Amino acid sequence: MQAPQRVWKLRTRSLALERVLVMAILNATPDSFSDGGRFLRPGANGADIDLNAVEDVAAQMVRDGADIFDVGGESSRPGAEPVDEAEELRRVVPVVRALKKRFNLPISVDAYRPAVAEAALDAGAEIINDIAAGRYIAQEARFADEREVDAPEEMAELVARRRAAVVLMHMRGTPKTMQTNLRPYREGVVRETIDFLRKRRDVFREKGVELEQMAFDPGLGFGKSYDDNFALVRAAEELTALGGATLVGHSRKSFLRETATRIDAARDREPDVSVARLDAMTAQVSVALAERGVDVLRVHNVATTAEALKLARLAGTLAR
Numbered sequence: 001m002q003a004p005q006r007v008w009k010l011r012t013r014s015l016a017l018e019r020v021l022v023m024a025i026l027n028a029t030p031d032s033f034s035d036g037g038r039f040l041r042p043g044a045n046g047a048d049i050d051l052n053a054v055e056d057v058a059a060q061m062v063r064d065g066a067d068i069f070d071v072g073g074e075s076s077r078p079g080a081e082p083v084d085e086a087e088e089l090r091r092v093v094p095v096v097r098a099l100k101k102r103f104n105l106p107i108s109v110d111a112y113r114p115a116v117a118e119a120a121l122d123a124g125a126e127i128i129n130d131i132a133a134g135r136y137i138a139q140e141a142r143f144a145d146e147r148e149v150d151a152p153e154e155m156a157e158l159v160a161r162r163r164a165a166v167v168l169m170h171m172r173g174t175p176k177t178m179q180t181n182l183r184p185y186r187e188g189v190v191r192e193t194i195d196f197l198r199k200r201r202d203v204f205r206e207k208g209v210e211l212e213q214m215a216f217d218p219g220l221g222f223g224k225s226y227d228d229n230f231a232l233v234r235a236a237e238e239l240t241a242l243g244g245a246t247l248v249g250h251s252r253k254s255f256l257r258e259t260a261t262r263i264d265a266a267r268d269r270e271p272d273v274s275v276a277r278l279d280a281m282t283a284q285v286s287v288a289l290a291e292r293g294v295d296v297l298r299v300h301n302v303a304t305t306a307e308a309l310k311l312a313r314l315a316g317t318l319a320r
Contacts, residue, residue, distance in 0.1 A: 008245040008295070009212040010106050010126040010165040015067070017245060019320045020290040022306055023108065023298040024066035025251065026058060026099075028091040029075045049091060051098045058099055065306030069103070070129055070298060071095050071120070072110035081176060088116050093123045100124030108167070112136045112143075114154045121162050130155055131175075131222065133168040133200040143174055146196060153207055160208035167215045167247055168200045172223030182225050189228040190235040193218050197242055214244035215296060221253040229255040233285060236292040248289050249298035252278040256285070275301075283308035290318055 006017040015021060028049050058069060073091035074083050083091075092109060099107050100123065108127035109120035113136060117128045130136075134155035135144040144151035159166045170193045173180075185192045197216045204214060216239050218232045229250075239246040250256070256278050261271040279301040286297045286305040290312065299305045312318035 006245075006295075007212060008165060008215060009210060011121065011163055012126060013106065014212075015106065017295045020294065020309055020318075021067040021296045022065055022302055022309075023068040023070050023247070023296050024058070024061040024302050025070055025072070025298060025300045026054060026061075026095065027072045027075070028054070028095045029072060049095060051094060054095055055098055055102055058103060061302045062103060062105065064303035066105060066302045068106050068108055068127070068296070069099055070108040070110055070127075071099070071125070073116070074111075075175070082174075085113055085115055088113065089119055092116060093119050096120050096123040096125050108165075112155070114138055114158045117155065117164075118158055118162070121164055125164075127165040127167065128155070128159060129167040129169075129217075131169045131171055131219070133170065133197070134159075134166075134204065135200075146172070153203055156204045156207035156209060159204065159213065163213070165213050165215065166204065166209065167217050168197055168204070169217035170196050170219040170222065175222075179221075179223065182223070185228065189224065189231050190238060193232065194238060194242065197239075201242055201244070211243050214242075215247045216242045216244055217247045217249060220248060220250045221255065224255075226255050226258055229253070233288060233292075236289050236294050240293050245295045246293065247296040247298060248294050250285050250289070251282045251299040251301070256281045279304045287312045287318065290320075 007014040008017060071092055073088040092111065096107055096109060106127060107125045108129045109117060109125045110129045111117045111120060112130050112132035115138065132143050134153060135151065136155065137144055137151055138154055201214060205211065218239060220229045220232060236248065252275070257273045260273050260277055260281065264271040282299055282301065283304040286299065287308050289297060290309060297305055309318065
């Protein structure tokens, strides 16, 4: 008997997981680590997004092979300061509306605040990409500690009520603090990350969210050392035991920058950490993750990753 087809169930449709999907990053922020400010009008404040520029870039991403758009309104780079909810809404909602009007691709919103997530769903988003895995407590404006119990599960309740898809990600601390005073994972980064995601999965299921609505992200660069990130890449297939879709965001991150620097130092040459170099390294890691069963790859440069995946299929190293 043929195994049932795996799908990721979104708010209004389902995505078949028969091949690796590419999620295209569209940050409506002034300060994201790689592409912050690319859509701001010259001399304007952070709320004034050039929607024509967004649509032009999105159209190219579609031609390059994007399967999903991921819209962000608050930077989650190491050390980033949070923006207030109203500012995040001003950045995100118009972009989601514009993408929804012009394109048929599903839209994800990179948001941990339930109010922002709900407004994005109202505007046409189908996926909530939550770096806090539902641990944000809105009335207290903080993230619940990983070991905290009986916290209000506002995001889980929203996802259940709106029947949206959700990405649950592992992170220690907050973006502002996650890379300061890194401490080792006593039981190993892979085990602790998967144990955390399993617990968050179970909370969302208790609130009525179906497993097929969920995707799980190990959170590369979010409270992880250089070695931790590569340990998670090597063990990416273990995420499949969680039962939902799997997603990894590794694009242009600092562990790739450090890898480039180490390689160049060994060759006794000046480090090349250009965007082009980082995109090439992103594509190489994308293939490794795909070969280990990851379903969705979140990247800045869609073309380089899509082409690398196609070459891996043609070469016979990637079956889907």
